[in-house]
Amino acid sequence: MGQPIPDFGKFLEGLRGSMSLREAARKSGLSHAYIRDLELERNRSTNDKITPSPDTLQKLSAAYGYPYTELMIKAGHLMSDDVAPVVTRSYPEVDLNQVYFIEIGMKEITYHTEADRLAWSIDSLLDFSTFLDTLDEHGFKKMDADLYVNLHHIRKYDERKGKLYFDEEGKGVSVTISAIRQRKYHDLINRHTANNTQRSLEFSFGKAGKKASFTTAEKNI
CATH class of the missing domain: 1.10.260.40 (lambda repressor-like DNA-binding domains)
Known part of the structure; x- marks a missing residue:
């Protein structure tokens, strides 16, 4: 101090x-x-x-x-x-298309891919703002206060637990999203999950309202 x-x-x-x-x-x-x-x-x-x-x-x-x-x-x-010496860039040159999700702390950004985990320090908020714009362009959405998820990699969505999985069986790595974000992105998550697993998305209507479900048949591409 x-x-x-x-x-x-x-x-x-x-x-x-x-x-x-x-x-x-x-x-x-x-x-x-x-x-x-x-x-x-x-x-x-x-x-x-x-x-x-x-x-x-x-x-x-x-x-x-x-x-x-x-x-x-x-x-x-x-x-x-x-404070560590300032480096020339505030985030690593990572292929964001391969990143599952990103956790953003007060001092560093942590990237999670299928096999690796890479942390990098945050140097300036000006660079950081540009970085957030880049995330949006690559299909990432903010799913909690410090969590950004690449929806192109979601394979399973557990609505009851508010969990997103990156494998269809739901046995691998997962992230838990906030209730507010779950409500906001519910339909978007379902659409991406259907697209990522090559399944069609059907909607049924009843007293409880619209509810999404997946068919077991693959989509015609």
Whole structure:
């Protein structure tokens, strides 16, 4: 742990610049009142001194387009010596078409393929934003707070457990998706699963509404 820079709150206010508190709140997911408290470095209700947590700093760095690691250092959560030397690129040149899913942590990205697992550090949010755009172009969808899944590799979908498998038997590697994402991408997952296993997707209608099911026959291609 280090020490925060003097007037860290004013530094945060400077990062916000001409952006309104409500706009900053919308972009970060934090309340506008809390953002103002951070800029004043005190809770205006209790007058207690406050320091933003690493999670809060991550949200602010995304909202303001400022490197997360630098914010951590300036807030006193990290020392410069704790940070690994910057490399020339923020993510490896991996063939994303071969990646099953990706886990994104606070400091690194972990790629999962059929046989390998590769972790790489995150260097800057500007590169990271470009990286997220690349994921979308390759068919990845965000399935949890830190999980991106390549729908082109899904072979089995267990709706009851909220699990996605990369083999048809459902005995191999799997990931669990959030309930919100399951509802959002339910039909899309079913369509990709049908396509990936070369099965047709049929819908039946009843009192419970529309329900997808797979036929055992392969699709005519």
